[in-house]
Amino acid sequence: MNTILSLGATALATPMLCVISFASERPPVAPVIWDTEVETVEASAPKPEPVKLVISADAIYTADGDMIKGGTIAIAGTTIAAVTPGGVSSDEDGLHVAAITPGFIDLSPRINLADFSVEESSEVVPYLRATDAVDLYDPRWTRLLRSGTTSVLISPAAEDVVGGMTSVVKTGGDPTLESREVLANATLAGSFGSHASRGNSPVRGRPTNHFARRPTTRMGTEWSHRKAFYDTLAAMSHEDRKFEGWDIMASVLKGERPYIVQASATQDIRTAIYLKEEFSIPNMTVDAAAEAWREPGLLARSGMSVILPPFSAQGRTAIDNGFLSWNCAKTLGDLGVAFALSSHGSASPSGRLAMQAGYAIRGGLSFEDALASVTITPARLAGVDSRVGSIAVGKDADLVLWSGKPFAATSRVVGVVLNGELVTQ
Amino acid sequence: MRNTLLIMAGALACLAPSASAQTEAEPYAITADNILVDGGEVLQDGLIVIAGGKIVQVGLEADLKAGLHKDMPVLDHEGWLSAGLVAANGSMGLGSGVDDSTSAFTESLLVAESFNGDHSSVVAARKAGVTSFGLTTGRSNVAGGQGSFVKTDGAKVVNLRTHLTLCMGPPAIQSRRYPTSYSGAVNALEKRFAAGEGAFGAVTAGKLGVTIAVGARHEIDRAIRFCQKAELTGTLRGANRAGEFADRLAEAKLTVIMDAPVIGSPKWHTDSINSLAKAGVPFAFGLADSNAGAGSLRLGASLAVRAGLDRATAWRAITSTAATLAGGGKRAGRIAEGFDADIALWSGDPLSPMTRLESVYIDGALITEGN
Structure with a gap:
């Protein structure tokens, strides 16, 4: 009880967000807040920041356990300070919404500088960083944030076999990498399918453009992949075989860094699976994997994770014309394949990440699995689940505020909280 | 007379x-x-x-x-x-020889060796009151060459090697050759500065200045990050939006060469100038990245004063600060x-x-x- 009162006393003084009245009237149930333990730590320990924002909701979907029916989230600094179950009356003063979910995480937002984001002078460039080609002033960041996506993986365009390292960044805040980066060089990006070989031709004489290079076919792409990993194995055991970026490739083989490859068509997904099994790559994900529903058994066998592109009315997707079935997500979920939904850079309103969760539910997926596939699962796949992806004390206060049941066609996003700040309303 | x-x-x-x-x-x-x-x-x-x-x-x-x-x-x-008057940079007298297109890395080329002091563009500059300028390459190479400080009478070179000219975006990155991407350009320059050979070594040793051509906000952002990581203090050129980064530029001890405002320039341009002045970031007006002629310098300084800049700073932007940024500050x-x-x-x-x-x-x- 004391903790709740102190929470109210330190809440923001704005009338809209004032929680003193309802906090005192509402008996808290099992408050998950900084408690007496915090107060007994040594004086030298940094004092917890005061609560600056409290939001109540009829339902809090944590994506990390059960739904909390009626409760409040207290935010101190940039993180969640408390998640408190308890009755909530919507006529109280304070910020109250119908539902709260964690901010969404899009592992395939394709927010990059197009051709200038990918180094095409060579097909294997693991050492390059996507953050060196990021435009933090792109208006698409605001669109992502307003639609509820709070963290994304930035990656180069998929025109290389091994395209370089990707990073997880927030979609808002100061436009500097220092303030937005969640995890630098989080994963390595690769590509199967037609993109890595599209337009390439053999080098005859002196190359005159970047298309005069390997590979020129799907099988050539596979060959380049295998060569890169065999070269890496050689570099790991022979000093004289080291090449630029071998350590990045080695970190993938050792499972220290996830490998996310674009593979949309069935044969490309199979190729990716065979590569994973041949080199025992522990942590690998196929991105834009529209036709994953055709090989769910192989995916489950190999332990491959999946990122799905946005659903379309006709089923056909923009990447290699892959066909995405409405029940793809459910099929993967039933077999225990870890999967995330994505917008894959779709500019259309129907391509937004929140819409994808709704479509997946329509395809038979449970609400809980749909929520996880846009929050905690992508966070795990990118290795940032300790900071983002669910509503829990200590995690970043990235929240989506809803007018009704999340993902329902009749509900809309009424606000987004990023790093503890209410950034859109 | x-x-x-x-x-x-x-x-x-x-x-x-x-x-x-x-x-x-x-x-x-x-x-x-x-x-x-x-x-x-x-x-x-x-x-x-x-x-x-x-x-x-x-x-x-x-x-x-x-x-x-x-x-x-x-x-x-x-x-x-x-x-x-001093133009902080310019490519007058270079004709079409602004960039050597054989490679994206031509850091050892001396731009003064292409300088024709009797070229009509040089004559036009001195008729507009410009007596010296920082002769620079264009922005079509990642490392374009070494700039000079020159006078506008004949081919008088005051300082042969003033700065290494860099660009990490288009048109230096292009589909015809390495590198084709921002990431590739950054990586290539990081490796060269780490190796510290030739012009790159001269820059890290403080014997040669460095300018980085930028344009869009993300290019300014990238250049600041690059300079801080590589511990370079240099000049961003073509940085008309630099004022939006004034505090970061001040912290990184970077300087700015921008286009002089012209009649009809957007308000953000003069706002940018005022922000740089407020943050104490040295800046000057140049001609290399602008379509305007040498006459734009004096008019630009006037327009900057009209938009709120103090006279002294405006005047220095086309004289003493320009000379300093161009490598001739002790003489002009x-x-x-x-x-x-x-x-x-x-x-x-x-x-x-x-x-x-x-x-x-x-x-x-x-x-x-x-x-």
Whole structure:
């Protein structure tokens, strides 16, 4: 009880967000807040920041356990300070919404500088960083944030076999990498399918453009992949075989860094699976994997994770014309394949990440699995689940505020909280 | 010349360009109603003495005139005298040889070796009052070459190697050759600075300056990050939006060369200028990344003052700060003892658009009678 009162006393003084009245009237149930333990730590320990924002909701979907029916989230600094179950009356003063979910995480937002984001002078460039080609002033960041996506993986365009390292960044805040980066060089990006070989031709004489290079076919792409990993194995055991970026490739083989490859068509997904099994790559994900529903058994066998592109009315997707079935997500979920939904850079309103969760539910997926596939699962796949992806004390206060049941066609996003700040309303 | 009276008949010869060698050799003096010394400092009824192409004395006419040798020619100018204008950068006199397209890395090329001092663009510059500028490559190479500080009379090179010119975005990155991406360009430059050979080593050793061509906000952001990581202090060029990054630029100790505002420039341009001034980031106006001619410098400084910039900073942006950023700050851009006698005589306040340029002197020699 004391903790709740102190929470109210330190809440923001704005009338809209004032929680003193309802906090005192509402008996808290099992408050998950900084408690007496915090107060007994040594004086030298940094004092917890005061609560600056409290939001109540009829339902809090944590994506990390059960739904909390009626409760409040207290935010101190940039993180969640408390998640408190308890009755909530919507006529109280304070910020109250119908539902709260964690901010969404899009592992395939394709927010990059197009051709200038990918180094095409060579097909294997693991050492390059996507953050060196990021435009933090792109208006698409605001669109992502307003639609509820709070963290994304930035990656180069998929025109290389091994395209370089990707990073997880927030979609808002100061436009500097220092303030937005969640995890630098989080994963390595690769590509199967037609993109890595599209337009390439053999080098005859002196190359005159970047298309005069390997590979020129799907099988050539596979060959380049295998060569890169065999070269890496050689570099790991022979000093004289080291090449630029071998350590990045080695970190993938050792499972220290996830490998996310674009593979949309069935044969490309199979190729990716065979590569994973041949080199025992522990942590690998196929991105834009529209036709994953055709090989769910192989995916489950190999332990491959999946990122799905946005659903379309006709089923056909923009990447290699892959066909995405409405029940793809459910099929993967039933077999225990870890999967995330994505917008894959779709500019259309129907391509937004929140819409994808709704479509997946329509395809038979449970609400809980749909929520996880846009929050905690992508966070795990990118290795940032300790900071983002669910509503829990200590995690970043990235929240989506809803007018009704999340993902329902009749509900809309009424606000987004990023790093503890209410950034859109 | 209408307002310039010649006291000494013998000095007539000095005005003929063919006799410029004499004026370089023989000391002479110029008096003016107002001498714009540097920035906002104005000497009323001032006098300067020029000898050997240098300014040897600056002061009030009342203090100095009596001490002059009786035979010393004295030009009385009814109007303003200032330092010749300095463009912080420019590619005048290079014609089509601005960038060598054989490779994205041509860091050892000396741009002065392509410099044609009699090119019409150089003549146009001095007719607009520009007496020196930072000669630079274009932005079509990731490492384009080494810039120089040059005068606009003939092919006079003051400082052969002033800065290494870099660009990490298009058009330096292009589909025809390595690198094709921002990431690739950053990586390539990181490796070269780490290896520290040639021009890159000279930059890290502090023997050579560095300029990075930028445009869009993300390019400014990237260049600041690159400089901080590589511990470089240099100049961003073409950085018209730099004011939006003023605090970061100040922290990184970077300087800025931008286009001078023109009539019709967007408000963000002049806002950017004011933000840089407020944050104390040294900036100057250049011509290399602008479509405007040399005449844009003086008008741009006037427009910046009109938009709120203080006169001193605006004036320095086309004289002393420009010279400093271009690698000639110890010789050009100021009316001060020891500085080169690069001088412009004006009919009035040079920051007024109504003012005419009447004469231009470079190294003490009359070069042109202005536009």
